[in-house]
Every structure is written in structure tokens, then in C-alpha cells.
Amino acid sequence: MSFWQEKIKIGTFSFPRFIGGPLDGITDSPFRQLVREFSPSELLYTEMRHVACVANDKGGTKALQFKQLERPLNFQVAANRIEFIEKACEKILAAGVEMIDLNVGCPAPNVIGSGSGSALMADLPRLTQILRLFRKVIPVPFTVKIRAGFKCQNAVEVAKLIQDCGADALAIHPRLQTQKFEGRPDYALVAQVKKAIDIPVIVSGGVINYKTAQLVHEQTGVDGFLIGRGIWGKPWKLEEMRQNALGNPYTIDTKQIFYWAARHLDAMLEFYGPRGLFAFRKHLPFYLKGLPDSSALRQKLVLSDSVDHVRTTFAELAERHGF
Numbered sequence: 290m291s292f293w294q295e296k297i298k299i300g301t302f303s304f305p306r307f308i309g310g311p312l313d314g315i316t317d318s319p320f321r322q323l324v325r326e327f328s329p330s331e332l333l334y335t336e337m338r339h340v341a342c343v344a345n346d347k348g349g350t351k352a353l354q355f356k357q358l359e360r361p362l363n364f365q366v367a368a369n370r371i372e373f374i375e376k377a378c379e380k381i382l383a384a385g386v387e388m389i390d391l392n393v394g395c396p397a398p399n400v401i402g403s404g405s406g407s408a409l410m411a412d413l414p415r416l417t418q419i420l421r422l423f424r425k426v427i428p429v430p431f432t433v434k435i436r437a438g439f440k441c442q443n444a445v446e447v448a449k450l451i452q453d454c455g456a457d458a459l460a461i462h463p464r465l466q467t468q469k470f471e472g473r474p475d476y477a478l479v480a481q482v483k484k485a486i487d488i489p490v491i492v493s494g495g496v497i498n499y500k501t502a503q504l505v506h507e508q509t510g511v512d513g514f515l516i517g518r519g520i521w522g523k524p525w526k527l528e529e530m531r532q533n534a535l536g537n538p539y540t541i542d543t544k545q546i547f548y549w550a551a552r553h554l555d556a557m558l559e560f561y562g563p564r565g566l567f568a569f570r571k572h573l574p575f576y577l578k579g580l581p582d583s584s585a586l587r588q589k590l591v592l593s594d595s596v597d598h599v600r601t602t603f604a605e606l607a608e609r610h611g612f
Contacts, residue, residue: 292506293534297489297513299332300430300457302387304361307502307530309333310493310517311365311392314571318355319556323524323549325358331527334515337365337392339405340377351560353384361387363432367395368419369404375426388430388457391423393447394493396436396466407466410447411439420454430457434493434515437478439466444478445485452486460491460515470494470518479509491515499533522575524549543580543610547603550576554599566596580610 296303309316309324311334321333338352343366346352355362364386368374381389393416395406402408409416423431433451437444448459461482463475474495483490489512496502497519505511520526525541532539541549553572558565570591577583577590586602593599 297458297491299388299432299489302332302361302430304332304513305330305527305531306513307331307527307534308491308513308515309520309527310515311336311390312517312521313337314568315521316517317560318351318359319553319560319565320524320572321359321362322356322556323553324520324527326552327525327528328531330361331531332361332363332387333359334363334365334390335386337367337395339403340366340368340373343377343380344373346380353380354560355384357385360385363388363390365390365392365434367392367400367405368423369409370415371418371422374419374422378423378426382427382429386429388432389423389427390432390434390460391419392434393451394434394436394460394462396469401439401466407436407439410435410443410466413447413450416447417450417454420451420456424455432456432458432460434460434462436461437463437465437468437475441465442475442478445481448482448486448490452488456488458489458491458512459486460493460513462493464494476505476508479505479511483510489513493517499530502530502534522572522578524553544607546576547607547610551600551603554596554603558596566594566599569599580606 297306309331313336316336342350343352364381392406393409400406433456435444435447444461451459461479463478479492491513492505492509492511493515496505496514502514516526529539554569557569561568573590574587577586590599590602
């Protein structure tokens with residue numbers, strides 16, 4: 290069996306090597322439900338939520354609302370201190386997930402401003418305290434996502450610390466916080482991290498298809514691939530990559546794209562109610578991408594307040610561009 294047919298082992302679980310990553314406001318419950326139509330057994334990450342948000346949630350934030358069909362799930366949280374960790378983990382586990390992930394890689398100003406996300410890579414005593422408490426209160430696998438570093442590279446040191454604190458796997462986005470999502474990912478650093486620790490290493494950033502996954506694996510020897518931005522507007526992406534890894538072609542035609550766009554809209558309306566249409570607008574450019582009149586269509590649909598109008602437009606586009 291080839292590397293691509295084997296599975297990545299995290300704690301007591303095994304999953305296909307392509308994993309659905311977290312994107313705030315994008316990989317929500319409705320989107321994960323669509324991914325499950327194509328990929329029934331792949332591990333999916335939730336959107337990141339601060340432990341205080343989860344601990345104090347009364348149902349209004351939808352932080353803990355998802356369907357069991359979305360599992361296996363890795364619930365991602367952020368933390369800047371030990372308060373709220375135990376209560377948050379208790380509520381997450383009660384909701385039903387396979388594992389919990391601590392985000393130590395988010396570069397967003399509002400996140401690092403609070404001392405969460407990648408800011409923790411510059412505060413190792415605090416990170417150690419947080420990691421140890423997570424490991425103490427979580428009976429399921431515990432994973433951590435990091436960057437190359439905060440202002441300077443220290444991913445190897447942090448990876449060793451994370452392993453020593455009992456994490457079951459590590460995901461790394463090999464850019465500094467200051468780089469955000471710009472510049473070439475430092476895969477040589479990923480290779481160093483892989484050599485330095487024994488727990489599974491998952492790479493995040495720059496992998497958008499099977500070909501790039503192959504190249505990154507050759508350079509790093511990583512165990513898995515967290516597909517975040519590459520899955521946006523493409524709920525079939527994990528299945529596409531799986532099929533390509535098996536040597537099979539995989540295509541989604543325009544008619545199918547708009548069928549899934551309509552399904553996505555329906556799932557958003559079911560989950561968010563009347564504001565589902567507004568929430569769906571950020572996905573529109575990805576479904577319209579590649580059409581000759583995509584710019585005009587995007588402007589027209591983004592300004593529309595009618596669900597029926599959007600659905601009708603999707604049906605017309607499917608018919609016009611179908612085979």
C-alpha cells in the first residue's frame with residue numbers, strides 16, 4: 290500500500306491524509322455538511338472559537354451547534370490564559386467530537402492582540418501552562434496548530450514543547466505571523482520540525498491539489514495535509530485529491546457546481562435562518578469563478594435580497610453551461 294492509501298494515526302484514530310482545515314466564517318456547519326456528501330470519513334476541523342466564547346455560550350453564537358453527520362470533527366479553540374479551558378472542553382466533549390485542537394498559529398490582529406493564536410509562540414511559559422491544562426482535562430486526542438513563529442522562527446523549539454506537553458499531533462503553517470498568508474511557505478522548516486518530533490506532523494498552507502501535496506511531501510515527509518483556503522467554494526476538494534492520489538481523474542462540471550451552490554445556500558438558510566443569504570454571499574465568487582460574466586453576476590447576486598432570485602439564477606447558469 291502506498292503512502293497515499295495509508296492513513297494518518299492521531300491518538301486512537303486513523304484518517305485519510307487529506308484533512309479539511311479551519312477557515313473562520315467559511316468552514317462552518319453548513320459547509321462541512323456539504324463536504325460530508327463527498328468525503329464521509331475524512332477528519333474536519335471546526336472554525337476556531339475562543340475558550341471563553343465556548344464556556345459562556347448560551348446557544349446564541351452557534352459555537353457548539355453542528356450535526357453529528359459532520360463527525361469526525363476536531364474542534365479548534367484559542368486561549369490566552371487557563372481560565373475557561375476546563376469548562377469549554379467539558380462542553381465541547383459533551384457536544385460530541387473526536388478531538389480538540391489548540392490554535393497557536395492564527396495571525397489575525399484581534400487574536401494576537403489578546404495574547405492568543407500565534408502570539409503564544411512568543412510566550413512559552415504561558416503556552417506551557419495552557420498546554421498542560423488542556424492535556425490534563427482532555428481524554429480524547431489533543432492536537433495543536435502553529436506557525437513558523439511569531440516575529441521570528443522558533444517552530445522547532447515550540448514543536449518539541451508541544452510534544453513534551455502530551456499533544457497527539459501537530460499542524461504547522463510555515464509562515465511567520467508577520468507574513469500572514471503572503472510569501473512562499475518555508476517547507477524546509479517543516480522538514481526540520483518533522484525530524485525533531487515523533488508525533489504526526491500535518492502541513493497547512495500552499496497545498497491546493499494532489500500535485501502540490503506530492504511536492505510538499507517529497508520536501509518534508511509530513512504525515513498529513515490540512516486543506517484550508519484550497520477547499521473554499523469546493524466541498525468536493527478532499528475527494529478530488531483522494532481520487533487523484535489513486536491515479537483517477539476527477540472533474541466537477543459547471544452544472545454540478547451550481548447544483549452544489551444551491552445546496553450550500555439551502556444549508557445556510559437552514560442553519561442561520563433569514564440571515565443565511567447574507568452569510569452565503571462570501572461564497573459566491575468561488576462558485577462563479579471562471580464564468581465569462583462572473584464579475585457582473587457576482588455584483589448582481591451579492592446585491593440581491595431574494596433567495597428565489599439567487600436560486601433561479603443558479604438554475605439558469607446550470608442550464609446554460611451544462612452539457
